[in-house]
Amino acid sequence: MLQGTGSDVGKSVLTAALCRIARRQGLSVAPFKPQNMSNNAAACPGGGEIGRAQALQARAAGLELHTDMNPVLLKPQTDRASQLVVHGKALRAMEAADYMASRDQLMGAVMESFDRLAEKHDLIIVEGAGSPAETNLRARDIANMGFARRAGVPVCLIGDIEKGGVIASLVGTRTVIDRKDAAMIRAFLVNKFRGDPSLFEDGVREIERRTKWPSLGVIPWLPATAKLPAEDAVVLGTPSTQSGKTLKIAAPMFSRMANFDDADPLKLEPGVEFEWTRPGQPIPRDADVVILFGTKSTLGELAFMRAQGWDHDILAHARAGGRVLGICGGYQMLGQSITDPHGVDGEPGEALGLGLLDVETTMTRHKDVRPVSNAQTFIGSTTSGYVIHVGRTNGPDTDRPFATLEGERDGARNGNGRVMGTYFHGAFANNEFRRDWLEHVGHSGRSTLDYDAAVDGALDDLADGVEASVDVEALLNLAEPVGWRRDKT
Structure with missing residues (x-):
């Protein structure tokens, strides 16, 4: 031991x-x-x-x-x-x-x-x-x-x-x-x-x-x-050091962030600058993409986000044509509202979301935990990963899903496709999907990173x-x- x-x-x-x-x-x-x-x-x-x-x-x-x-x-x-x-x-x-x-x-x-x-x-x-x-x-x-x-x-x-x-x-x-x-x-x-x-x-x-x-x-x-996935949020402050960057991704460092190792493949990606935004700092205006990662308490994190002023930064970024991706709790925050009547994800309550996706989330007692293989994404490439969340999200934008997981639609995209959310974790570890997604959001180079080989x-x-x-x-x-x-x- x-x-x-x-x-x-x-x-x-x-x-x-x-x-x-x-x-x-x-x-x-x-x-x-x-x-x-x-x-x-x-x-x-x-x-x-x-x-x-x-x-x-x-x-x-x-x-x-x-x-x-x-x-x-x-x-x-x-x-x-x-x-x-x-x-x-x-x-x-x-x-x-x-x-x-x-x-x-x-x-x-x-x-x-x-x-x-x-x-x-x-x-x-x-x-x-x-x-x-x-x-x-x-x-x-x-x-x-x-x-x-x-x-x-x-x-x-x-x-x-x-x-x-x-x-x-x-x-x-x-x-x-x-x-x-x-x-x-x-x-x-x-x-x-x-x-x-x-x-x-x-x-x-x-x-x-x-x-x-x-x-x-x-x-x-x-x-x-x-080069290994980080276990604790305490080590997240280390910035990406790749050279020749052509795409800048920013992510707010939430107080109860979960499954933030979704970012690890992006941090190793040549030509990508990945930056965590610490509490009290503004989200960089020159970011091409803002990613909201998962959290263990979505309502609590919404309040934390607003206390940092990040909600204004994200809305301004989206209005200026910037791209936004929400994963799991981050997806829920992008919607119109979140309701947690039973306190299954923290304290009971409800709050308005950022309103960037036309969806609403209700927290449920059931927790969906399962690995997923061969998910068909909106880009056309397939990927594998897992889901681990509480809550059901519904609304018009779910008619434009992020992916299809084992025959079920997952996630949502807004009308212009620049704001998207998903419950799917681990997608970026798949080389084909990560390369296609980076190209979709404006990366000018073709990735040569083999993430699994890099970790091994x-x-x-x-x-x-x-x-x-x-x-x-x-x-x-x-x-x-x-x-x-x-x-x-």
């Missing part, structure tokens, strides 16, 4: 790297994250959703997605409430309350999934969440030491030197956690080092002396990570970088047989 001294220390990408390394060694390996908090989700075959980080890790392992890889998923809707997803299914408020009232009930769901995976695979690489040093959360923890102790899974602790204070974070974790929790940690890694690793040898020895844990490596900052190449480069800097044999040898020392308390 990889745990970290905090969030965003590299647990997700290192788990992916180890999955790819183990796969290359001929092992049947699977990723596992007991509990994830993210609005970035992936649809599994047969239905159900998991965090997109686990989807990337499954790809590294060469596996089809399965809800057992992330049995508990929390999707923040407001500052104080999250949707609870267990075994891929979004629970209603009463069901969620029953689960949250009992740590054992959630832990039971976690252990069911873990045991099923362990029966099928040679090796499980487990990713923790946040930090085990959050001792105020320890009594109800199922994501870090609560799981490690219950399942008997040895831990390697990761510290992020790029943030500064890596000695204090590793040694401090050893100091504040329970003695039995500390005994689960068998080694540590230092991640994201820039420069000559030999310059940190004294630091490594200091950590080893104070913690009594051995170091298994100092991992450099690996450029391949920039980045995973291989990431694995190579980890192998070169980590004692992988010693790390994988930390693994113990499932159930070797389970803690029933």
Whole structure:
């Protein structure tokens, strides 16, 4: 199990790297994250959703997605409430309350999934969440030491030197956690080092002396990570750096943005400048296309959008002939109105949308979660991806759909075709559709990007970088047989 001294220390990408390394060694390996908090989700075959980080890790392992890889998923809707997803299914408020009232009930769901995976695979690489040093959360923890102790899974602790204070974070974790929790940690890694690793040898020895844990490596900052789908909104500020740009795409950075990795293929596209607009900043006037990505709380995001003044920017952009695309929640915001009588997507209520599409949305209790293949788009090319949303959208503009998914019309386009919306995620990962869409919205060059190959190449480069800097044999040898020392308390 990889745990970290905090969030965003590299647990997700290192788990992916180890999955790819183990796969290359001929092992049947699977990723596992007991509990994830993210609005970035992936649809599994047969239905159900998991965090997109686990989807990337499954790809590294060469596996089809399965809800057992992330049995508990929390999707923040407001500052104080999250949707609870267990075994891929979004629970209603009463069901969620029953689960949250009992740590054992959630832990039971976690252990069911873990045991099923362990029966099928040679090796499980487990990713923790946040930090085990959050001792105020320890009594109800199922994501870090609560799981490690219950399942008997040895831990390697990761510290992020790029943030500064890596000695204090590793040694401090050893100091504040329970003695039995500390005994689960068998080694540590230092991640994201820039420069000559030999310059940190004294630091490594200091950590080893104070913690009594051995170091298994100092991992450099690996450029391949920039080509992988981002898990957290915290890293979205990095702008596209492609040269020779001919098309500018801007996207407002919403407060509860979901499935924003829809942007990743566009960010890698030669000849495209992709820019996130941060809160408090105007959407660039020279943007050719504005994309509104998905969100976990459409009504809340509408209010957030208006507080930034982005509604005026988007309307002015559309009036000037600019193109606008809304995906999922972004599609809903482009319509005339959104109504959520039951509060299934946040607080109950209703609001006027931007009015750029003649459609109306009503939130429903049913959540549509499924992968989709061979969708026929309005351009003529086909693509594959997934849908994951609540709500039904109807109105005259749906007579001009964005795509046909398994015989059903999806999305809408306005009369001049410059404003469009869709519930379809993942479409841009398809090379043919992405090239056709870019040409449709004004890109002057023909794309040569093979996105799937780029992601697989980045995973291989990431694995190579980890192998070169980590004692992988010693790390994988930390693994113990499932159930070797389970803690029933």
